[in-house]
Amino acid sequence: MNVSIAIPTYNRSGEVEKTLRGLANLDSAGCPDYEVLVIDNNSTDGTVDVVAKMVPLFGGRLRCVNESKQGLNHARNRAIAEARYEIVAYLDDDVDIDRRWLKHLAEAYASGDVAGVGGRAYLVYPRPRPHWLGEDIEGLLTKVELGPERRPASSGEIFGVNLSFRKDWLVRTGGFRPDLDRVGTCLLGGGDDEMVARVAANGGQILYEPGAVVGHRVPDSRLSRKWFRNRCFWGSVTSPRMWPDEQITGYQFLRAAWHVVLMSWRTVRAALRHGPRSAPCFQQFLNAASRAGLWVGLVGELRRRGGLWGRTRDAQVCPAT
Secondary structure (H helix, E strand, O other): OOEEEEEEEOOOHHHHHHHHHHHOOOOOOOOOOEEEEEEEOOOOOOHHHHHHHHHHHHOOOEEEEEOOOOOHHHHHHHHHHHOOOOEEEEEOOOEEEOOOHHHHHHHHHHOOOOOEEEEEEEEEOOOOOOOOOOHHHHHHHOOEOOOOOOEEOOEOOEOOOEEEEEHHHHHHOOOOOHHHOOOOOOOOOOHHHHHHHHHHHOOOOEEEEEEEEEEEEOOHHHOOHHHHHHHHHHHHHOHHHHOOHHHOOHHHHHHHHHHHHHHHHHHHHHHHHHOOOOHHHHHHHHHHHHHHHHHHHHHHHHHHOOOOOOOOOOOOOOOOO
16 A cells, blocks of 8 residues: 655645655655655746755655646646555645654554545644634634544544545545635635545545644734635635535525524624624634625525526636635
């Protein structure tokens, strides 16, 4: 059982270089063979040159592949096609890899008939965490902490920052859905969640492996209320795309609208009780943003599938972030 490590990236050459330097220091003694695939999704910042500079550190294991179709899940699917080995392990382009990451990943797969493994991810902040950023919303920065023991995991618990699958499972389930994740700098999301859920629905066992750990570097640009608002809103827009037709109804439309009103009221109440700049108020504000995104996504699906307003090809346009 050998591993193809895939790093999708778009215009983040500095982060890619840091990540590759960490990978070059993996403790691979007693581990399976591996390769590293950087999937360059039309970068214009010299990513190809950065990867070429790093090639001598990997003894022939490092390749850079261009994926011309813009979008994170197009890049993930290109990694499936390019992978030479049985396991495709996805890492974000901005992680610090523990030297024993590969060893623990291999041990998790060797523990049984496992379709996928997600690892732990702690956050590496560029400065002290803002007071309004409570631990309960750190998951929006892709923190993964499910305890010290290996255990089964499900959708919503492990994420693409540190997520792997057997290649045959990715192929048989059809790969990642391109409409469910980021395109360029847009904050649409959900492709990793949907893939975990789809593999599990087809009988695949998914594990959480705490020893396969990475540090997820948080850019300073994400430590703003605006980024978290956009993350919650656009991350929820894609949710109705995963719903079956019988759930795309006028009732769900009204229910989602009601929840927007309810969460907005709770935000006002938290502001009056704790202060408008407090962590509790910000948490409720993010809940409202998520519900608003869900409502907008549901409106789009009702239109696309011929619900309340008839069919249309319109789609939500996510702004650059």
